[in-house]
Amino acid sequence: MQDILTLLHSNLPSGLRNTTYLVGGYIRDRIMGYIPDDIDLVVEGQAREAAHLVASILSGSVIELDPSRSIYRVVLNGRHIDLEGAGTGNLMGNLEKRDFTINALVLPLSDSLNTNWQKCILDPYDGLGDIRSQIVRAVSRTAMEDDPLRCLRAFRIAGKLGFTIEPGTLAQIRQSAHLIKRCAGERIWEELAEILSLEKASSLLRLMDSETALFESIFPEIIPLKGLQQGGFHQEDAWVHSLNTLECVESLIIDPPMAPQTFAYLQEKLAGSRTRLTVFKLAALLHDIGKPNCQVQKSPGRFSFHGHDQVGGQIVSPIAHRLKMSNREADLLKVLVKEHMAPLTLYTSSPTARALRRLFLRLG
Numbered sequence: 001m002q003d004i005l006t007l008l009h010s011n012l013p014s015g016l017r018n019t020t021y022l023v024g025g026y027i028r029d030r031i032m033g034y035i036p037d038d039i040d041l042v043v044e045g046q047a048r049e050a051a052h053l054v055a056s057i058l059s060g061s062v063i064e065l066d067p068s069r070s071i072y073r074v075v076l077n078g079r080h081i082d083l084e085g086a087g088t089g090n091l092m093g094n095l096e097k098r099d100f101t102i103n104a105l106v107l108p109l110s111d112s113l114n115t116n117w118q119k120c121i122l123d124p125y126d127g128l129g130d131i132r133s134q135i136v137r138a139v140s141r142t143a144m145e146d147d148p149l150r151c152l153r154a155f156r157i158a159g160k161l162g163f164t165i166e167p168g169t170l171a172q173i174r175q176s177a178h179l180i181k182r183c184a185g186e187r188i189w190e191e192l193a194e195i196l197s198l199e200k201a202s203s204l205l206r207l208m209d210s211e212t213a214l215f216e217s218i219f220p221e222i223i224p225l226k227g228l229q230q231g232g233f234h235q236e237d238a239w240v241h242s243l244n245t246l247e248c249v250e251s252l253i254i255d256p257p258m259a260p261q262t263f264a265y266l267q268e269k270l271a272g273s274r275t276r277l278t279v280f281k282l283a284a285l286l287h288d289i290g291k292p293n294c295q296v297q298k299s300p301g302r303f304s305f306h307g308h309d310q311v312g313g314q315i316v317s318p319i320a321h322r323l324k325m326s327n328r329e330a331d332l333l334k335v336l337v338k339e340h341m342a343p344l345t346l347y348t349s350s351p352t353a354r355a356l357r358r359l360f361l362r363l364g
Contacts, residue, residue, distance in 0.1 A: 004039065004058060004081070005112050011057045012109075019044040020109040021091060024098070027105040027121060031131060032161070039081045041109070042094055047072055047085035054081060092124065099150045100157065100169075101127040101137045130166075137166040144169075144176035149183045151176055151214050152191040159195060159204045170211055177214040186324035188218060193274045196281040199254060202247040205285070209243070221315055222285075224292035231302045238288050246284045253277075271326035279329050283336035289315050290337075313338025335363055 009017065024040040043050045048064075051072035055062045060076040070085030086094045091106065098104045105127045111120035121128070130137050136158045144150050151173040158165050165173070180188065195201050209215050216223055225239035234241055252258060258266075266277040290312030294305045316337050320330035342359055351359075 004076075005109075007057055008054065008109065009113060012053070016043070016045065016050060016053070018108070018110050020050065022107040022109060022112055023095075023105065024103045027107050028102050028127070028131060031105075031118065031128070038079055041081060041083045042086050042091060042106070043083055044086045044090060046070075047083045051083045054083065091122075095124060096140060097146070098139050099143055099147070099153060101125040101130045101139055102135075102157075102163075103127070104139050134161070134163045135166050136161075136163050136169060138169040138172055141172070144172040145179065147183075148176050148179035149187050149191060151180055151212070152188065152195070155204050155208055155214075156191055156194045156198075159198045159201065165207075173214060174212045177212045177217045180214060180217045184324070185322050189323035189325055192218070192282075192323075193278045196278045197275070200250060201281060202243060202250055205246065206243055219286070219319065221289055221319065225288065228292055228295065229301070229303060230291075230305075238291050242285050242288055245287065246281055249281060249284045270328040270332065274326075274329065276332065279332045280336065283316075283333055283340070286316055286319070286333075287312065287337050287340045309338055309341045312340075331364075339363055 012020070021042045021044075022039065023042050026036045026039050029036040041050075041054075047070040048067070051062050051074055054060070055074045058074065058076050058081075060074040060081075063073040063075060065071045065073050065082070070087070072083045074081040074083065084094070095104045095106065104123075104125045106122040107117060107120060108122075111117055114120060125139055136154050138144065138150075138154075140146075154165050154169060154173060157163065195204055198204065205215060222239060222242075225242060226237060228238040230236075230238055230241065236244065253263065253266075257263075266275065266280060268276050270276060270279065288305075288308065290308035290310070291305045293311050293315075294308040296304045296306070298304055313334050316333050317330065320333050325333065339359075339362065342362075346355060346359060349355075
């Protein structure tokens with residue numbers, strides 16, 4: 001990444017170099033000792049022309065993410081540089097529209113290679129203080145309303161960095177959770193997949209569920225699971241059981257470590273950077289989604305849910321479509337939910353080699 005900055009320093013015209021700024025997660029990650037994957041730039045001027053110039057310098061290609069808001073992406077060998085025009089309010093006006101204080105840090109590109117670059121950071125919202133305090137705090141009182149996807153992003157950033165969401169920001173998320181439906185399905189899935197990819201996503205989702213209605217807004221299909229009695233081996237309702245299932249999945253991966261071959265299989269990428277493991281975790285959360293439709297009371301405190309796995313497979317298909325999941329992701333989610341009872345059935349019936357082969361063929 002330092003090589004990229006050096007190339008930009010050497011090849012950008014001085015006028016453009018002096019009106020271009022590094023912003024957001026790139027500065028935050030460098031301060032915290034991480035090597036950033038990507039770069040975000042704000043340009044006081046024409047972002048489109050700047051994007052094409054940067055692409056020519058770095059032998060990249062330009063994608064127009066949102067021309068109406070002057071947002072462009074330069075793609076380079078798996079990494080990218082996002083460029084955004086500062087707009088009519090110039091740099092400070094751009095910052096006040098950002099999501100979190102720790103992402104509202106600015107470093108002039110012309111100072112980014114200095115030995116004392118941290119002293120050159122512009123920090124109008126005390127993002128440096130929030131990094132030290134390990135807090136995710138919204139820049140403004142309308143940050144979540146302005147872009148409801150930030151509700152999910154707050155949890156993703158908190159989980160990734162080990163930070164705490166500031167109480168006022170959590171209250172904003174609570175108030176704006178229902179607005180997440182405004183966001184495009186693929187944007188929701190991208191953020192949610194990032195959360196599920198974390199080692200302990202279950203703890204974040206428990207917090208999300210207990211403090212906000214965000215998960216219900218994304219998946220209204222889970223609402224009937226809450227309070228649904230199961231009886232038998234299950235002491236908790238169907239939703240708590242689902243959260244516990246995800247926690248168990250994560251514990252099986254981490255402690256003791258999963259067999260390397262199995263872990264490598266789950267890390268196979270299905271779409272972009274999203275893996276089998278991400279879909280596997282979502283399936284763990286949604287595996288009993290068909291139970292409310294299949295509950296039959298056998299006796300006081302005893303229920304059956306015959307066929308809930310098949311019904312669940314039908315329910316998750318429109319969910320995958322709503323989230324604009326790739327075909328491979330959608331197919332895997334459906335088969336995991338639809339067939340989640342099959343291993344248990346085989347386990348209790350002393351399976352033959354032939355029965356196991358049929359299972360593997362059926363599941364692909």
